[in-house]
């Protein structure tokens with residue numbers, strides 16, 4: 001099993017002081033900084049583009065940026081985020097006409113590709129992609145908004161995908177996104193997740209060092 005990684009989603013940060021917010025969660029122990037890129041088309045919400053990623057990296061942020069594209073089309077944005085310095089770029093198969101091509105594009109630009117499966121999207125998408133992926137992201141809410149409740153049926157999906165990854169022998173992380181809290185993170189970890197996106201649980205906490213300690217205590 002890989003080391004657990006915590007990926008705070010800046011969707012729930014205070015954008016009026018984004019640089020400080022990112023620095024604070026990195027000092028508290030963030031392993032990745034999760035970027036929820038929404039286009040008000042693929043999902044019913046609108047967030048930000050690659051300039052924010054570039055500006056944070058230019059400001060000296062060294063922690064890898066994990067870009068979750070909830071946009072359609074995606075290939076132009078893949079170029080933008082790769083240029084901006086993203087490490088992981090993940091996308092939904094429904095948003096790309098040529099999924100294999102988009103995966104290869106991400107890799108060819110020096111980034112690590114990941115595929116994102118919505119709660120109702122079948123895991124069979126992995127049958128012909130897993131060998132080329134560095135990350136599988138399972139959505140445990142319908143994408144678009146922070147602060148939604150974890151959908152319990154995703155637990156079985158985590159177990160299935162963990163089994164697929166382990167039996168394949170590929171070096172691929174299993175990430176969860178949506179409704180992860182102090183109450184459910186241990187069960188999610190036991191089911192097989194190694195990378196935890198957390199928006200409101202982290203950014204709504206009054207002290208980031210304390211919330212990271214509480215999260216890690218649940219995982220030990």
Ligand code: DX5
Nearest residue numbers: 143144146147178179199200
């Ligand atoms: C949902 C986003 C998530 C979201 C998670 O569309 O992809 O990353 O920010 O937020 P919480 O942890 O509050 O569910």
Ligand code: ZN
Nearest residue numbers: 036068177197
């Ligand atoms: Zn996300």
